[in-house]
Amino acid sequence: MNEETSRAPPSQQRPSSAAPPASRARPTTRKPATSVLPHQTPRLRDHYLFGKKLGQGQFGITYLCTHKASSALYACKSISKRKLLCREDYEDVYREIQIMHHLSGQPNVVQIKDTYEDSMFVHLVMELCAGGELFDRIVAKGHYSEKEAAKLTKNIIGVVEYCHCLGVMHRDLKPENFLFDKPGDDAKLKTTDFGLSVFYKPGQYFYDVVGSPYYVAPEVLLKHYGPQADVWSAGVILYILLSGVPPFWAETDSGIFRQILQGKLDLESDPWPNISESAKDLIRKMLDRDPKQRITAHEVLCNPWIVDDRVAPDKPLDSAVLSRLKHFSAMNKLKKMALRADIDNSGTIDYGEFLAATLHLNKMEREDNLVAAFSYFDKDGSGYITIDELQQACKDFGLGDVHLDEIIKEIDQDNVSLYVYIWSTSNNPTFLFNPST
Secondary structure, eight states, rough: OOOOOOSSOGGOOOOOSSGGGGGGOOOOOOOOOSSSSSOOOOGGTTTTEEEEEEEESSSEEEEEETTTTTTTEEEEEEEEEGGGOOOHHHHHHHHHHHHHHTTTTTTTOOOOEEEEOOOEEEEEEEEEOOSOOHHHHHHHOOBBBHHHHHHHEEEEEEHHHHHTTTEEEOOOOOOOGGEEESSSTTEEEEEEOOOOOEOTTTTBBOOOOOOOOOTTHHHHHHTBOOOOHHHHHHHHHHHHHHHEEEEESSHHHHHHHHHHHHOOOOOOTTTTTGGGHHHHHHHHTTSSSOTTTTTHHHHHTTTTHHTTTSSSSOOOOOHHHHHHHHHHHHHHHHHHHHEEEEEBBBBOTTTOOSTTTTOTTOOOHHHHHHHHHHHOTTTTTTSOOOOOHHHHHHHHTTTTTOOHHHHHHHHHHTTOOOOEEOOOTSSOEEEEEETTT
């Protein structure tokens, strides 16, 4: 399980239907909480054996663990309590646990098994998803068609409808949060990471800006949104599944947001002439900028392209789609890896504490975090990060199979210097590496 930094600092997750966050100053006299769970629990290690690290995020690390009594394998997400700075932070973690229990039983949601707490950590023992991420699985399989994209979309939007029926908004739907439970053709696609999810009531609106740059809905950027924002995010995933690239993109966060708010939805250039009109019609309805006009999750599930096996063609999509999908996924991993370096209170590099590619407009880290990230990769202090240094970092982060030379060669068609940027809120991008050195 790949537990990425997909959640804002918990103290920034204050949902409200009354007023924007700026008008809701938090009391400073509240006594800090000391525990997340309302009851004491046994010791985790009395029941589970810890194995290798599976992933690392801003607030915790996910490990492979083995249940001593049954020898069954699970994933354990251990959240550091030193990152929880106030009572509301503890409440947010407890809400994530409550939501996972609330959604248990849905076959395409990662199941939570046990929860433990000690003086240092809160441990969430969950179903192990050993089949890899959504895009990685598609690329590895090779053969890929509209019909398969329709099946994946049905699973994804099925989870969205289930969440909405139970009064839950996910708020961070993106490909990285969809994992297969096992290798093999009979694997189930599972939704994970409910760290940004919230309970909501009909007619309730939210104002805090959370999500991920490519997938965030326009009404979220405008700070007035409801559950329809999840449908937009699912529509972005569908667009990428059929084309290999996101519908709205730019070189900076601010550029992406401008495109989301104002950019034209391209359904004309390659590969769209070869995509069925039914698929394109569904995408238009899911990516309607007006959330009141946007199709609902239930309506997506009733769409002929999803329901009727004869509508979505089974012929392989153009190989260029798979190639773009492969490189989009790989570059996302590199950006996340670059942005997973931060400086913690002890002055040491703590990988996973930075915000990765996830957007949290309420609070972004300062430029010194970017310097820390750059310094980690720039081993020789030359001021440039070479391909060799980045390749070594890939291995350190378990991404040894990323072929940087191929990615750079395909992107850098004119053989000029290529720079990969760390995005910053100052809109002054800092280059990460120059492959010509």
